[in-house]
Amino acid sequence: MLDVIADSLGLDRERVEGLVRSRVIRIRGYRGLLYASLRRELAGYPEGTVVIFGRDWSRVIHGYPPIQRAVLLRVAVPRHFIDRVVVEEKLNGYNVRVALIDDRVVAITRGGLICPYTTARLNRLLGPKLREALRELGPEEHYLAGEVIGLENPYTRYFYPEAPRFGYFVFDVFREGKPLPPRRRDEVTEKHGVPHVPVLGIVDKDNVDEIRGIIAKLHREGREGVVLKDPEYRVNPLKYTTPATNIGDLRIGMRFFMEEGRSFLFSRILREIFRAYEEGLEGPKLDSLALELGSAILRPAIETVKQIARGEMVAEEFELEFANADELNEFLDYMASLGIDLIVEKTWEENGYLRARIKKPKDTWIEVRKILETGLTPID
Ligand code: ATP
Ligand code: MG
Numbered sequence: 001m002l003d004v005i006a007d008s009l010g011l012d013r014e015r016v017e018g019l020v021r022s023r024v025i026r027i028r029g030y031r032g033l034l035y036a037s038l039r040r041e042l043a044g045y046p047e048g049t050v051v052i053f054g055r056d057w058s059r060v061i062h063g064y065p066p067i068q069r070a071v072l073l074r075v076a077v078p079r080h081f082i083d084r085v086v087v088e089e090k091l092n093g094y095n096v097r098v099a100l101i102d103d104r105v106v107a108i109t110r111g112g113l114i115c116p117y118t119t120a121r122l123n124r125l126l127g128p129k130l131r132e133a134l135r136e137l138g139p140e141e142h143y144l145a146g147e148v149i150g151l152e153n154p155y156t157r158y159f160y161p162e163a164p165r166f167g168y169f170v171f172d173v174f175r176e177g178k179p180l181p182p183r184r185r186d187e188v189t190e191k192h193g194v195p196h197v198p199v200l201g202i203v204d205k206d207n208v209d210e211i212r213g214i215i216a217k218l219h220r221e222g223r224e225g226v227v228l229k230d231p232e233y234r235v236n237p238l239k240y241t242t243p244a245t246n247i248g249d250l251r252i253g254m255r256f257f258m259e260e261g262r263s264f265l266f267s268r269i270l271r272e273i274f275r276a277y278e279e280g281l282e283g284p285k286l287d288s289l290a291l292e293l294g295s296a297i298l299r300p301a302i303e304t305v306k307q308i309a310r311g312e313m314v315a316e317e318f319e320l321e322f323a324n325a326d327e328l329n330e331f332l333d334y335m336a337s338l339g340i341d342l343i344v345e346k347t348w349e350e351n352g353y354l355r356a357r358i359k360k361p362k363d364t365w366i367e368v369r370k371i372l373e374t375g376l377t378p379i380d
Contacts, residue, residue: 004058005036008051009043030114033101037112048112052101062177064095064110064145067227070238071274074208080238081205085228086182087214089198090239091169092158092224093149098130100139105130117331118148121166126194133192146170152320170196179233219244246271251296255304258364304364309372314365322354
């Protein structure tokens with residue numbers, strides 16, 4: 001097994017042994033498949049890369065690379081791109097790579113784990129279509145990367161009218177770690193009825209105002225933002241998010257301010273600093289941004305403190321759909337193996353599926369209880 005991993009990644013066996021011991025490489029199983037995932041970038045393979053192997057075969061699926069963020073479009077776009085820019089919608093969900101392994105459609109999360117919940121739901125929603133698309137592409141070298149959006153998942157929840165519960169939109173088709181041009185992605189996915197991210201325009205790189213117009217519209221609709229790509233993928237993409245998202249993230253994150261809130265704060269404020277600068281916000285417009293930003297930070301956090309002071313628990317809550325109790329248990333075991341103990345509040349049957357209302361307790365709950373008890377803060 002270690003030899004297969006070493007061979008696949010071009011490392012020597014001792015190195016792999018050390019990396020497994022130090023948990024940089026994590027080995028896990030999913031329904032009879034064994035796989036190794038990289039928890040950080042290694043030997044040119046991005047974090048989240050997986051090596052999946054069977055008796056006499058193995059497959060490497062590269063991690064999805066990070067996308068550089070632009071904060072000043074007028075500067076970044078003309079400098080970064082070559083001639084034209086494909087403006088794609090950035091959907092707000094979680095990143096899932098889909099591969100055909102042993103003729104099974106498997107869903108791999110950003111960190112490089114096969115998520116049983118995502119795999120099962122994706123199979124119900126699009127299984128045969130994904131299989132056909134990958135068969136046409138060549139399932140040995142190709143895999144898809146896309147965003148799962150909607151409310152029914154354990155990771156991120158934003159409402160989208162086009163996929164209120166669970167949807168999947170492909171944003172890249174990879175051949176051995178290299179993305180195909182967006183046009184090719186659209187052809188293949190459309191041919192097989194697999195949804196892809198909306199392409200909002202193809203514009204000249206010097207026409208930044210057109211891109212800004214597209215973003216302004218997304219902002220008004222409360223949508224996340226854009227990913228800008230070269231039509232031939234000659235240079236890496238850039239991402240840009242709307243103020244609606246920057247501030248909305250803070251509002252949501254600050255409910256759990258000792259966790260997400262803390263890591264969200266500076267990055268979101270930075271984005272708004274440069275947006276205010278680029279758009280020349282002044283006077284009452286700047287005042288109203290300041291109030292909105294301040295409220296997004298303070299109000300949800302204060303609400304959480306009050307809730308805990310009243311003796312209530314603070315937890316993320318969501319509803320998931322399963323085929324049956326085995327599938328629910330497989331998912332709970334998977335989360336427990338990651339150190340996350342979920343609480344199943346209740347389950348019921350609906351349209352032939354098992355639905356579960358689930359709570360994920362947050363550290364903020366424990367930390368704030370301590371502060372309320374002692375009157376002291378762990379942070380200076
Ligand atoms: P990173 O900063 O490392 O890219 P992240 O998930 O925190 O990771 P995001 O700000 O969400 O970063 O932006 C990158 C992610 O955006 C991608 O990993 C992908 O999941 C998602 N995404 C949504 N729409 C697209 C799209 N059209 N093209 C590429 N990625 C997209
Ligand atoms: Mg995201």
